[in-house]
Structures are given as C-alpha cells and as structure tokens.
Amino acid sequence: MSGNPLGKNPTDVWEIPNVKANHVEKTIHPCQFPIELVERLVLALTNPGDLVVDPYIGVGSTAAAAVLHGRRSAGADTVAEYLDIARERVRAAAEGTLRRRPMDRPVYEPSPTSRLAQRPLEWDRQTPRDAEERGE
Numbered sequence: 001m002s003g004n005p006l007g008k009n010p011t012d013v014w015e016i017p018n019v020k021a022n023h024v025e026k027t028i029h030p031c032q033f034p035i036e037l038v039e040r041l042v043l044a045l046t047n048p049g050d051l052v053v054d055p056y057i058g059v060g061s062t063a064a065a066a067v068l069h070g071r072r073s074a075g076a077d078t079v080a081e082y083l084d085i086a087r088e089r090v091r092a093a094a095e096g097t098l099r100r101r102p103m104d105r106p107v108y109e110p111s112p113t114s115r116l117a118q119r120p121l122e123w124d125r126q127t128p129r130d131a132e133e134r135g136e
C-alpha cells in the first residue's frame with residue numbers, strides 16, 4: 001500500500017462526536033448539529049458582526065455557534081417547539097450559560113479494559129445457524 005493508512009489528508013479530518021444519547025447538547029431534536037461543528041465554520045468563514053442564516057435552524061445549533069463568536073444570526077423552522085428551544089439556546093449562548101461540548105476537547109478514548117471497549121458478549125455467542133453451518 002502506498003497511501004497513508006489514516007487517509008489522504010489525515011490532519012484534515014475533524015473528529016466531532018455526534019449529538020446523541022447523553023451528549024451534553026442533546027435536546028428533543030432527533031438530528032441536531034454539534035455546536036462545535038458550526039463554530040469551526042463560523043470562525044473560518046465569517047467575521048464578527050456578520051449575519052449567519054440557517055433556513056432549517058432546528059433547535060438553533062448554528063445560531064448558538066454564531067452568537068458565541070460575536071456574529072448575528074437568523075433562521076427558520078416549521079416546528080414551533082424547536083424554535084422555542086432555539087431561542088432559549090441563543091439566549092444562553094449570549095449570557096454564557098449554554099450547555100455545550102467545548103470546541104477543542106479531544107474525543108474520549110475509553111481504556112481498552114473498560115466495558116465500553118469490550119466486544120458485547122452476544123457478538124461472540126453462537127446461534128443455532130452458526131452451528132448448523134459448521135455441520136454440528
């Protein structure tokens with residue numbers, strides 16, 4: 001193999017946990033962005049005071065990221081409940097009380113001996129079909 005085993009441009013890959021289960025940013029929205037993802041784009045592509053518009057704003061991750069970095073924000077969504085949460089998150093971002101994962105926190109690596117890093121037992125359990133395929 002001649003290429004880098006980590007990919008063509010390994011340092012260009014952003015490792016950002018998605019927002020699920022017990023993520024600190026999780027709300028009722030089924031598919032919200034991590035704020036950290038938007039923060040990087042806001043910092044790279046806009047200047048302080050710029051207007052960041054997200055026409056599908058959901059619970060306001062884009063707006064929160066914009067406000068955290070001194071940008072203005074606007075957006076729309078068809079679900080009123082999401083917009084209520086978005087307004088609340090933007091307010092918290094402006095006041096410095098927003099619950100969020102910090103932008104540069106490394107991705108958690110569990111110890112190889114922890115239960116999180118183990119193969120689930122059921123993956124190794126044999127099914128009757130496994131045995132049948134081996135002629136047992």
Ligand SMILES: C[S@@+](CC[C@H](N)C(=O)[O-])C[C@H]1O[C@@H](n2cnc3c(N)ncnc32)[C@H](O)[C@@H]1O
Pocket residue numbers: 029031032033034055056057058059060061062076077078079082
């Ligand atoms: C992938 S989600 C966006 C989530 C958002 N980035 C966040 O982090 O909360 C897409 C959103 O688009 C909204 N949506 C769908 N159709 C829409 C429309 N016609 N106009 C505005 N919003 C719409 C949905 O309600 C949903 O919240």
